[in-house]
Amino acid sequence: MWFMAQVSCFTAIRLFLKWNAFEKLPVDKESAISWAELADVLRGDVALITRIGQILVAHGILKHVASGRVAHTHFSKLLLIPAERAIIELGFDVHAQSWMCMPKYFDHFGLVDPNDSRQTSMAFGEGRLGSTPFDIIYADEERRKAFIACLTVNARQNPALGKYDLDWVIKQADQSPSRALVVDVGGGDGRALMAMFKAWPNLARHRCVLEDLSEVIGEVRHAADPDLAGVQMVPADFNKEQPIKGALLYYIRQCLHNHPDDKCVALLQVLARAMAPDSRLLIVEALLDDPATTHQAALDLMMMGIAGRERTLANFEEILDKAGLRITQVLQTHELSATIECMLT
Numbered sequence: 001m002w003f004m005a006q007v008s009c010f011t012a013i014r015l016f017l018k019w020n021a022f023e024k025l026p027v028d029k030e031s032a033i034s035w036a037e038l039a040d041v042l043r044g045d046v047a048l049i050t051r052i053g054q055i056l057v058a059h060g061i062l063k064h065v066a067s068g069r070v071a072h073t074h075f076s077k078l079l080l081i082p083a084e085r086a087i088i089e090l091g092f093d094v095h096a097q098s099w100m101c102m103p104k105y106f107d108h109f110g111l112v113d114p115n116d117s118r119q120t121s122m123a124f125g126e127g128r129l130g131s132t133p134f135d136i137i138y139a140d141e142e143r144r145k146a147f148i149a150c151l152t153v154n155a156r157q158n159p160a161l162g163k164y165d166l167d168w169v170i171k172q173a174d175q176s177p178s179r180a181l182v183v184d185v186g187g188g189d190g191r192a193l194m195a196m197f198k199a200w201p202n203l204a205r206h207r208c209v210l211e212d213l214s215e216v217i218g219e220v221r222h223a224a225d226p227d228l229a230g231v232q233m234v235p236a237d238f239n240k241e242q243p244i245k246g247a248l249l250y251y252i253r254q255c256l257h258n259h260p261d262d263k264c265v266a267l268l269q270v271l272a273r274a275m276a277p278d279s280r281l282l283i284v285e286a287l288l289d290d291p292a293t294t295h296q297a298a299l300d301l302m303m304m305g306i307a308g309r310e311r312t313l314a315n316f317e318e319i320l321d322k323a324g325l326r327i328t329q330v331l332q333t334h335e336l337s338a339t340i341e342c343m344l345t
């Protein structure tokens with residue numbers, strides 16, 4: 001029953017998020033609400049709300065105050081934050097759904113390590129074989145918003161640089177006035193660059209570049225975050241020719257794990273072709289231990305659902321070597337994040 005209990009908790013949280021039920025609980029410390037009152041504001045059956053709610057009480061997500069009355073906990077209050085709820089929504093709707101489909105998916109495709117971004121268990125479950133995970137996520141407004149919101153939490157879990165020292169870029173900037181300083185490839189909403197500007201205020205923003213798919217760049221431009229003011233925003237598909245040549249630093253965080261090895265090699269080759277002999281590439285990703293921890297293995301299974309994978313250092317060495325790159329520095333931040341510096345071989 002242990003497994004089913006964990007899944008029941010995940011399901012109950014997802015339902016309460018869907019119904020905006022956590023928002024209906026009083027947030028002040030002493031106040032509680034009855035299941036009947038909650039059912040009333042949600043316009044739902046008391047029996048249904050009680051049955052789903054009791055799972056949250058049993059798992060300590062909500063606090064039992066008196067018979068039939070509950071209150072917020074520290075955890076349920078976290079679920080009021082848009083980015084935190086987005087992580088659960090995407091985890092449940094995309095990753096857990098793709099796990100549920102895996103038995104039938106492997107019946108269909110055989111016991112083959114998924115390596116085609118258009119033939120994933122996520123697409124299989126959605127009835128959309130032939131579409132990539134990002135085609136599927138970005139086509140659905142609710143999921144697209146949840147995905148972008150997740151990047152905030154993602155950024156917190158994967159510090160932009162970890163212990164990496166950007167001082168050399170600042171020092172070399174004056175000697176190479178025509179070169180871009182940092183190109184954030186697949187940079188999403190630019191959170192990594194923002195973190196770099198905060199830590200290194202001398203990093204010239206107008207010489208830094210944020211790249212992503214055109215729909216993402218359009219959205220970032222529209223949001224006009226003052227923390228990205230001055231940054232060059234360039235729509236660029238990282239599978240195609242890199243538009244910015246000879247930058248001091250190319251940077252890619254949490255993108256490679258979304259893709260199978262051959263796609264990563266092709267993507268890294270594209271970057272290698274744009275790099276100058278002294279350019280560096282920083283990869284920020286999890287580095288799998290041997291054996292993998294429970295969190296690393298779970299993350300790897302999430303990536304399997306989209307034909308991506310988490311990688312060991314040896315896996316990174318292999319794909320980098322095929323792309324004409326070599327590792328020059330590895331800095332472990334924590335079990336789910338490391339900073340890997342590379343140069344041309």
Ligand SMILES: C[S@@+](CC[C@H](N)C(=O)[O-])C[C@H]1O[C@@H](n2cnc3c(N)ncnc32)[C@H](O)[C@@H]1O
Pocket residue numbers: 134151154155185186187188189190191192211212213216236237238239252253254255
């Ligand atoms: C997991 S997110 C990481 C975002 C960002 N690097 C960060 O760490 O916050 C992966 C990013 O890759 C982008 N992406 C997916 N396919 C892409 C492509 N073909 N070219 C450029 N960016 C792409 C997505 O839009 C998304 O922003």
